[in-house]
Amino acid sequence: xxxxxxxxxxxxxxxxxxxxxxxxxxxxxxxxxxxxxxxxxxxxxxxxxxxxxxxxxxxxxxxxxxxxxxxxxxxxxxxxxxxxxxxxxxxxxxxxxxxxxxxxxxxxxxxxxxxxxxxxxxxxxxxxxxxxxxxxxxxxxxxxxxxxxxxxxxxxxxxxxxxxxxxxxxxxxxxxxxxxxxxxxxxxxxxxxxxxxxxxxxxxxxxxxxxxxxxxxxxxxxxxxxxxxxxxxxxxxxxxxxxxxxxxxxxxxxxxxxxxxxxxxxxxxxxxxxxxxxxxxxxxxxxxxxxxxxxxxxxxxxxxxxxxxxxxxxxxxxxxxxxxxxxxxxxxxxxxxxxxxxxxxxxxxxxxxxxxxxxxxxxxxxxxxxxxxxxxxxxxxxxxxxxxxxxxxxxxxxxxxxxxxxxxxxxxxxxxxxxxxxxxxxxxxxxxxxxxxxxxxxxxxxxxxxxxxxxxxxxxxxxxxxxxxxxxxxxxxxxxxxxxxxxxxxx
Amino acid sequence: xxxxxxxxxxxxxxxxxxxxxxxxxxxxxxxxxxxxxxxxxxxxxxxxxxxxxxxxxxxxxxxxxxxxxxxxxxxxxxxxxxxxxxxxxxxxxxxxxxxxxxxxxxxxxxxxxxxxxxxxxxxxxxxxxxxxxxxxxxxxxxxxxxxxxxxxxxxxxxxxxxxxxxxxxxxxxxxxxxxxxxxxxxxxxxxxxxxxxxxxxxxxxxxxxxxxxxxxxxxxxxxxxxxxxxxxxxxxxx
Numbered sequence: 001x002x003x004x005x006x007x008x009x010x011x012x013x014x015x016x017x018x019x020x021x022x023x024x025x026x027x028x029x030x031x032x033x034x035x036x037x038x039x040x041x042x043x044x045x046x047x048x049x050x051x052x053x054x055x056x057x058x059x060x061x062x063x064x065x066x067x068x069x070x071x072x073x074x075x076x077x078x079x080x081x082x083x084x085x086x087x088x089x090x091x092x093x094x095x096x097x098x099x100x101x102x103x104x105x106x107x108x109x110x111x112x113x114x115x116x117x118x119x120x121x122x123x124x125x126x127x128x129x130x131x132x133x134x135x136x137x138x139x140x141x142x143x144x145x146x147x148x149x150x151x152x153x154x155x156x157x158x159x160x161x162x163x164x165x166x167x168x169x170x171x172x173x174x175x176x177x178x179x180x181x182x183x184x185x186x187x188x189x190x191x192x193x194x195x196x197x198x199x200x201x202x203x204x205x206x207x208x209x210x211x212x213x214x215x216x217x218x219x220x221x222x223x224x225x226x227x228x229x230x231x232x233x234x235x236x237x238x239x240x241x242x243x244x245x246x247x248x249x250x251x252x253x254x255x256x257x258x259x260x261x262x263x264x265x266x267x268x269x270x271x272x273x274x275x276x277x278x279x280x281x282x283x284x285x286x287x288x289x290x291x292x293x294x295x296x297x298x299x300x301x302x303x304x305x306x307x308x309x310x311x312x313x314x315x316x317x318x319x320x321x322x323x324x325x326x327x328x329x330x331x332x333x334x335x336x337x338x339x340x341x342x343x344x345x346x347x348x349x350x351x352x353x354x355x356x357x358x359x360x361x362x363x364x365x366x367x368x369x370x371x372x373x374x375x376x377x378x379x380x381x382x383x384x385x386x387x388x389x390x391x392x393x394x395x396x397x398x399x400x401x402x403x404x405x406x407x408x409x410x411x412x413x414x415x416x417x418x419x420x421x422x423x424x425x426x427x428x429x430x431x432x433x434x435x436x437x438x439x440x441x442x443x444x445x446x447x448x449x450x451x452x453x454x455x456x457x458x459x460x461x462x463x464x465x466x467x468x469x470x471x472x473x474x475x476x477x478x479x480x481x482x483x484x485x486x487x488x489x490x491x
Numbered sequence: 492x493x494x495x496x497x498x499x500x501x502x503x504x505x506x507x508x509x510x511x512x513x514x515x516x517x518x519x520x521x522x523x524x525x526x527x528x529x530x531x532x533x534x535x536x537x538x539x540x541x542x543x544x545x546x547x548x549x550x551x552x553x554x555x556x557x558x559x560x561x562x563x564x565x566x567x568x569x570x571x572x573x574x575x576x577x578x579x580x581x582x583x584x585x586x587x588x589x590x591x592x593x594x595x596x597x598x599x600x601x602x603x604x605x606x607x608x609x610x611x612x613x614x615x616x617x618x619x620x621x622x623x624x625x626x627x628x629x630x631x632x633x634x635x636x637x638x639x640x641x642x643x644x645x646x647x648x649x650x651x652x653x654x655x656x657x658x659x660x661x662x663x664x665x666x667x668x669x670x671x672x673x674x675x676x677x678x679x680x681x682x683x684x685x686x687x688x689x690x691x692x693x694x695x696x697x698x699x700x701x702x703x704x705x706x707x708x709x710x711x712x713x714x715x716x717x718x719x720x721x722x723x724x725x726x727x728x729x
Contacts, residue, residue: 358574
């Protein structure tokens with residue numbers, strides 16, 4: 001009787017039932033789409049953070065360079081002899097990334113021994129600059145115009161020329177990351193994926209081998225097995241790794257990075273993994289005590305510094321998105337409630353009659369609630385289907401989002417550390433100013449809106465709840481009906 | 492005595508005005524009587540029927556049913572009493588349009604918490620008694636007015652109530668069907684000794700009743716003992 005009555009009523013008032021279900025469906029569709037998009041934005045943020053930070057890294061420790069420790073790069077460009085006029089020259093300079101102070105490796109050990117620290121490794125990020133060209137020919141003069149021209153134009157583009165007799169000087173720069181090969185699960189390498197060749201073995205602490213970033217390798221036509229000369233040392237390319245957002249062009253064992261830069265026993269970054277997420281704040285405080293003057297950055301700190309359209313999308317999804325969901329749900333429930341109340345209004349005689357023949361109010365309310373529940377379930381199912389279609393549409397278009405981290409938000413040391421030279425930009429050739437260009441780094445990620453089982457469950461539950469609220473209101477109205485009034489109204 | 496009404500008044504608030512639907516009504520009805528309450532539109536006869544059917548409470552006075560004052564009962568007790576003791580017949584039949592004739596009859600058995608099979612069997616028997624055995628699967632819209640009212644009567648009779656309360660039961664029917672329904676009610680009264688209280692403005696419907704009350708402006712102005720019954724009149728109003 002209950003189900004017969006319920007389904008017959010729904011069929012009899014199918015227009016109202018469909019309208020109610022569609023009203024709820026639209027609200028649910030919006031909830032699913034906005035939530036899935038917000039999930040997509042969060043996933044994009046994680047993608048950015050992981051690629052910037054390394055999947056396993058919780059905390060990064062750096063120290064800002066001391067005041068007055070900077071300055072222009074210098075290259076010894078004096079040919080030394082007039083015989084060298086017109087001959088080729090090449091100069092390399094590998095330095096610790098500007099803005100970061102060097103830390104002793106003993107600090108890494110100290111951090112590693114702190115409670116709450118699961119593991120800690122040191123890293124040395126370097127900027128390598130390569131200058132090559134031909135010494136100028138200066139007839140009747142013993143001085144080198146080449147040295148004058150290069151020192152006069154340290155930040156010009158690679159095609160710049162000093163004097164009519166000076167042939168172009170080529171300047172290229174790239175970023176090197178010295179990796180602790182004994183633990184590659186944290187640090188810059190952990191955010192990359194191997195596309196060809198192999199990665200370092202834990203025994204290759206002093207091997208002359210490098211792993212190249214895929215974008216840099218492509219731009220410079222480098223393949224596995226090639227040899228790369230850095231600061232006069234030949235390195236064998238053993239692997240190529242891909243990263244959506246990495247700012248490092250060349251990875252090499254930490255010891256080799258220290259050797260070619262002359263910074264033996266030094267690092268400029270410490271990557272830390274906490275024993276658990278809840279320990280991060282405590283560990284951060286402990287590290288600050290251990291490494292005085294250190295800049296300790298957690299993934300959350302980094303997330304807070306991200307700007308650009310990804311950040312805007314994140315803010316939008318977390319603020320406007322939430323309100324949009326709430327507004328859509330309230331509207332949907334209001335529409336469903338109004339339609340249900342109006343339906344009850346049209347059935348006053350029916351409910352009055354049932355009360356007259358002895359039906360309890362509870363039974364009538366459950367009848368109305370049952371009908372609303374079915375409408376809610378239908379609305380939820382339709383809403384999820386519509387939401388799924390909308391998220392597929394978002395997936396098909398995959399709108400791009402930019403995340404900018406750098407000079408405007410981060411301390412110089414962090415920016416320099418993480419984003420010291422955008423991949424590709426450095427190898428395109430440029431002046432020494434390229435090393436500074438990395439202070440701001442923009443990453444592009446593509447938005448997808450994944451629908452999880454839990455989201456579907458929440459959506460259905462919301463639709464059912466919406467239906468029950470509407471049914472509850474309708475039932476409450478039906479329950480309050482006095483049978484005499486209900487019958488009298490008809491008479 | 493089945494019913495005893497003492498000084499029953501009912502007032503409604505209508506547009507900030509108090510309107511008296513019933514005014515100091517005294518009457519009594521015995522088990523097995525066929526009572527007709529007559530009166531013009533607005534005379535208060537439907538209100539009186541609702542008092543007798545435990546659908547409404549008096550503003551003042553008492554409605555004793557089997558010696559118990561309905562005015563003092565809780566709503567849940569009234570609901571229970573309605574589900575057990577009364578069978579209602581309405582002018583507009585008040586059948587649920589989405590349920591079949593049999594299911595409509597079964598709605599009256601819901602308060603008795605019977606099994607589906609028991610409900611079905613009783614509903615079929617009630618429909619058969621009223622000559623509608625073949626019409627059980629039909630929706631109300633597929634039945635004639637007379638058939639619909641007979642389904643409504645089957646719904647009122649199916650749980651063997653102590654009182655049948657009919658409000659203008661032939662108001663929506665043509666003369667021929669009206670006569671059929673009158674004959675049906677009269678047959679029930681005579682064969683079963685069923686207490687029947689009919690509210691009507693139609694003298695044809697009231698004709699077979701053992702007693703007739705005439706209501707005017709909420710007060711009983713006359714009572715006609717068609718059979719050998721004691722009549723208690725309400726004080727006549729000016």
